[in-house]
Amino acid sequence: MSQDAAGDATTEGDLRNTGMSLKHDREWDYELERIIDEIEEKDAKKVGLQFPEGLKRRGPAVADDLRELAPDDVTFMLSGQPCYGACDLDTFLMRRTDVFVHFGHSPMKNSEKIIYVPLFSNVDVFPMMEDALEELPEDDVGLVTTAQHMNLFPEMKEWLQEKGYEVHTRKGDDRLTNEGQVLGCNYASADIDADQVLYVGGGKFHPLGLAMEHPDKKVVIADPVNNVVTVADTEKFMKQRYGAVHRAMDAEKWGVIFCTKIGQGRWEMAEKIVEENDNAYLITMDEVTPDRLRNFDMDAFVNTGCPRITTDDGPQFHKPMLTPGEYEIAVGHEPLDSLEFDTFHGTW
Amino acid sequence: MSQDAAGDATTEGDLRNTGMSLKHDREWDYELERIIDEIEEKDAKKVGLQFPEGLKRRGPAVADDLRELAPDDVTFMLSGQPCYGACDLDTFLMRRTDVFVHFGHSPMKNSEKIIYVPLFSNVDVFPMMEDALEELPEDDVGLVTTAQHMNLFPEMKEWLQEKGYEVHTRKGDDRLTNEGQVLGCNYASADIDADQVLYVGGGKFHPLGLAMEHPDKKVVIADPVNNVVTVADTEKFMKQRYGAVHRAMDAEKWGVIFCTKIGQGRWEMAEKIVEENDNAYLITMDEVTPDRLRNFDMDAFVNTGCPRITTDDGPQFHKPMLTPGEYEIAVGHEPLDSLEFDTFHGTW
Numbered sequence: 001m002s003q004d005a006a007g008d009a010t011t012e013g014d015l016r017n018t019g020m021s022l023k024h025d026r027e028w029d030y031e032l033e034r035i036i037d038e039i040e041e042k043d044a045k046k047v048g049l050q051f052p053e054g055l056k057r058r059g060p061a062v063a064d065d066l067r068e069l070a071p072d073d074v075t076f077m078l079s080g081q082p083c084y085g086a087c088d089l090d091t092f093l094m095r096r097t098d099v100f101v102h103f104g105h106s107p108m109k110n111s112e113k114i115i116y117v118p119l120f121s122n123v124d125v126f127p128m129m130e131d132a133l134e135e136l137p138e139d140d141v142g143l144v145t146t147a148q149h150m151n152l153f154p155e156m157k158e159w160l161q162e163k164g165y166e167v168h169t170r171k172g173d174d175r176l177t178n179e180g181q182v183l184g185c186n187y188a189s190a191d192i193d194a195d196q197v198l199y200v201g202g203g204k205f206h207p208l209g210l211a212m213e214h215p216d217k218k219v220v221i222a223d224p225v226n227n228v229v230t231v232a233d234t235e236k237f238m239k240q241r242y243g244a245v246h247r248a249m250d251a252e253k254w255g256v257i258f259c260t261k262i263g264q265g266r267w268e269m270a271e272k273i274v275e276e277n278d279n280a281y282l283i284t285m286d287e288v289t290p291d292r293l294r295n296f297d298m299d300a301f302v303n304t305g306c307p308r309i310t311t312d313d314g315p316q317f318h319k320p321m322l323t324p325g326e327y328e329i330a331v332g333h334e335p336l337d338s339l340e341f342d343t344f345h346g347t348w
Numbered sequence: 349m350s351q352d353a354a355g356d357a358t359t360e361g362d363l364r365n366t367g368m369s370l371k372h373d374r375e376w377d378y379e380l381e382r383i384i385d386e387i388e389e390k391d392a393k394k395v396g397l398q399f400p401e402g403l404k405r406r407g408p409a410v411a412d413d414l415r416e417l418a419p420d421d422v423t424f425m426l427s428g429q430p431c432y433g434a435c436d437l438d439t440f441l442m443r444r445t446d447v448f449v450h451f452g453h454s455p456m457k458n459s460e461k462i463i464y465v466p467l468f469s470n471v472d473v474f475p476m477m478e479d480a481l482e483e484l485p486e487d488d489v490g491l492v493t494t495a496q497h498m499n500l501f502p503e504m505k506e507w508l509q510e511k512g513y514e515v516h517t518r519k520g521d522d523r524l525t526n527e528g529q530v531l532g533c534n535y536a537s538a539d540i541d542a543d544q545v546l547y548v549g550g551g552k553f554h555p556l557g558l559a560m561e562h563p564d565k566k567v568v569i570a571d572p573v574n575n576v577v578t579v580a581d582t583e584k585f586m587k588q589r590y591g592a593v594h595r596a597m598d599a600e601k602w603g604v605i606f607c608t609k610i611g612q613g614r615w616e617m618a619e620k621i622v623e624e625n626d627n628a629y630l631i632t633m634d635e636v637t638p639d640r641l642r643n644f645d646m647d648a649f650v651n652t653g654c655p656r657i658t659t660d661d662g663p664q665f666h667k668p669m670l671t672p673g674e675y676e677i678a679v680g681h682e683p684l685d686s687l688e689f690d691t692f693h694g695t696w
Contacts, residue, residue, distance in 0.1 A: 048632075056643035060601060060629045075619060080605065080633030080640050092608050093632050253408060257428065260440050271423060281408045284396075284441050285428030287635075292428050295404035 028119045030062050036069045044098035050079035050090050052104045087263035106147050106177040108263045120151040125200050128222040131229045135220040140166045142197035144182045144189050153180050168192035182206050184308045185344040187213040207232040212341035248320040248330040251299035254280040259305025266304040290317045302327035307342035376467045378410050384417045392446035398427035398438050400452045435611035454495050454525040456611045468499040473548050476570040479577045483568040488514045490545035492530045501528050516540035530554050532656045533692040535561040555580040560689035596668040596678040599647035602628040607653025614652040638665045650675040655690035
């Protein structure tokens, strides 16, 4: 079991279910010429290719196309590591190849060796934006989207302005590459002066995070991939969070997870918890999965790594798993009403 | 899913099921004094502890004992990575700690920083050896065991000699640390001049590998952990292997798995397959699990990593998974009767 195995789980907002019943087939530009240029310039012999889970099946065809274009002595390798986001950069393969191509996510780590190929969706976003308007009655609106639709962001903004809105956008912080971009763990681009935010993109994973981080705002989802407009509803998630905190209040032995992936290493936070609690034990791992934790005899876990593992996959773990902020509530250091969404800032 | 998730699988010989219904509780000597000496000598501040899956639940108690004995400013970290054998050494945690303790397996990689603590079972092996005698009618017998019982190996040998046997033992090759030791992937210690071999140890994982590697020998299992004597029967496994080879004969697209764990990197082998087959694609990963391969659109896989993933977990993958030797049969380079067990030699 692992985050991978949850394919048949029905968690709302689950990234892995996104697109299971796509209304539109998407096409992608893999920027083969740019990759070949880099291979030739670096005289590369080993080239690594990493695709997000949903596009792994396209990998062999992309490798075929590259093999036709590249010199004969170049070996292409596909990363088989799980890949759901920018933090999942396969650093092992990266270190062992001359050129390493990461498809579909914004940069989390920069290196001479890495080529980031953004995969922009060719889906028309405006019909769903049109449908979303009736859920956006106020004059001011925030606008955010994901890496896949960033290429259309200026057009989306203009379109909303033409409809008469005052459109609020910002770049957010250092962890975000582009204006208006959101990540599963960072919604600083929605720290804007509007009570309603329009999210344009596929699935509910990002807008649910956004709504948890900004509980005071109405988050309207224009999903051009599944052809649907909805309003983010965090009630089920929040009930789960409070439930997990309550169940963890009786815990004696705590496992404190330190995730070794780039972009997730909150060492000081993990160390502080262990220093202050004699019944807390540091556990290090890359993929944080139910099976990896099952053999540890703990009463509860606090995850200093990806907050989405905690909030979205939490119910699949055999013991309560909390974010660091929720841990502080469970052990009585903070009041229950201090509960808020756990976000990451900066890059590592 | 992953090798971890197979806890409820009923694969015979499955390492993970070993000891699920122990007849004897085992006690272990974690050699705390040796670890503390090393911490003090190196003035270590960060200490990593890695336990095999079956002992992970003891980790917190061992950490507690060490915390009492060590200077106050030492932080102990438990590896949460899956650990089934010597190849699973957590190199990430090892690199980031001053002292790294790996419990329960023989060394696969040596480093100033690593302390290997063998965990010798305190179970009495001789009652089951006594019971095994009636399955060993010949005068010559080979003797092998696992790391857990190595401390008793000279006594076992003497005991058999006293019973009148000519006992054949050997160290095997460089991959093996001790005379008479077997690993899941290496049975060179059974390359001896006897038609019957006595395996002393828990579970069927090792003796089944031994019997597959040496199909001409009778492998008798004296299992002092589960209090049982049996004769290794590879028929089910061999049928599965032939079945997988036959199903893979129609495959067009092959995924060639290169495992990135220490001790498993057969790069030349993987590269050769890809060079000779235009429809073969290199896929790199650390944990080789059904879920990680499901998203790759391949007809069959050939695994150059751990042979036990292929033979023991094979049926759990969505497409046939073969060893490199079986691949050569499936693509018609070798005859069907060349099928043999895949073993690893040397260390990396």
